[in-house]
Amino acid sequence: MFSGSRSSTASLKTLSDSSAWLSGHARPMWSPTETDIVVRNWSSCRLPPSRFSITIKDEGDGFNPDEVPDPLDGQNLLKSSGRGLLLMRSFADEVSIHRGDPGGTEVMMIRIISSRAARSWK
Amino acid sequence: MSLSTSIREKDGVTIVDLSGQITLGEASEKLRDTVRESLSKGQKKILLNLGDVGYIDSSGLGQLVSSYATASKQEATVKLVNVGQKFKDLLQITKLYTVFDIFGNETEAVLSFSG
Numbered sequence: 001m002f003s004g005s006r007s008s009t010a011s012l013k014t015l016s017d018s019s020a021w022l023s024g025h026a027r028p029m030w031s032p033t034e035t036d037i038v039v040r041n042w043s044s045c046r047l048p049p050s051r052f053s054i055t056i057k058d059e060g061d062g063f064n065p066d067e068v069p070d071p072l073d074g075q076n077l078l079k080s081s082g083r084g085l086l087l088m089r090s091f092a093d094e095v096s097i098h099r100g101d102p103g104g105t106e107v108m109m110i111r112i113i114s115s116r117a118a119r120s121w122k
Numbered sequence: 123m124s125l126s127t128s129i130r131e132k133d134g135v136t137i138v139d140l141s142g143q144i145t146l147g148e149a150s151e152k153l154r155d156t157v158r159e160s161l162s163k164g165q166k167k168i169l170l171n172l173g174d175v176g177y178i179d180s181s182g183l184g185q186l187v188s189s190y191a192t193a194s195k196q197e198a199t200v201k202l203v204n205v206g207q208k209f210k211d212l213l214q215i216t217k218l219y220t221v222f223d224i225f226g227n228e229t230e231a232v233l234s235f236s237g
Contacts, residue, residue: 072217080188083216084180090215 052111059104065097125149125175127156135232136165141174144182153182157189157200166198167235171228173204183216190221199223203231 071082088095092109100106125142138156143149160168170186178186186202193200201223205213213219225231 077221078187078191080184083183087180
C-alpha cells in the first residue's frame with residue numbers, strides 16, 4: 001500500500017499516507033466526501049511520541065478481513081485487488097479491524113516508534 | 123498529486139514514462155487507459171518507466187497487475203524499469219517481483235524484449 005521502508009521515520013509517514021488510502025475506501029453513510037480520520041500519539045506534548053496511531057471509521061456495510069483472499073497465494077497474484085490489508089500489516093506494528101458502534105467499520109493502525117525517529121518526524 | 127504519462131518508442135518498444143503518484147482513483151485509471159490505448163494500437167512490447175513515480179498505493183499496485191494481465195491476454199508484455207528501492211520493497215512484500223520483469227536501466231530493459 002505504501003511507499004515507505006521499514007525505517008521508523010519512513011514508517012510514520014507511511015502510516016500517515018495510509019489514511020489517504022483508507023479514506024478512499026471508507027464509505028460514510030452521511031456524507032460521500034467525508035470520513036473520520038483520527039491520529040493520536042501516546043505521550044505528553046513535551047515528549048516525542050512513543051506510539052503513533054491512525055484510526056479510520058466509516059458507516060458502510062463493512063467487510064470480514066478473514067474472508068479477504070490471501071494475496072500471496074499463487075492463484076491470487078494476478079488479482080487487481082486485495083493487497084491493502086497485507087501492506088497495512090507489513091508496515092504497522094498492530095492493526096485492528098472491527099465493527100463500529102452503532103455500525104460501520106473502524107480500522108486502527110499503530111506504529112511503535114523510537115524517540116529518535118519521533119524527533120525527526122515532520 | 124496526479125499522474126502524468128508520456129509515450130515514446132525505442133527499438134520497437136513502447137516506453138511509457140510515468141510521473142507523479144499511482145493511487146486510487148484518477149491516477150490508476152490513467153495508467154489503465156494508457157496501457158489499453160497502447161494495446162489497442164497493436165503494441166506488444168510495453169515498458170513502464172517508474173523513475174519519476176514518487177508514491178504508489180495498493181490500488182496502484184493492483185492497476186499495474188491488471189495492466190500486466192490484460193496485456194498477457196493479448197499476447198503482449200509489460201515490464202518495469204527504474205523501480206526505486208521503496209517500490210522494490212512493495213514488490214517484495216506482495217510477491218509481485220515474481221510477476222514482473224524489472225530492470226535498472228532502459229537499455230537493458232529494451233534489449234530484453236528482443237530475446
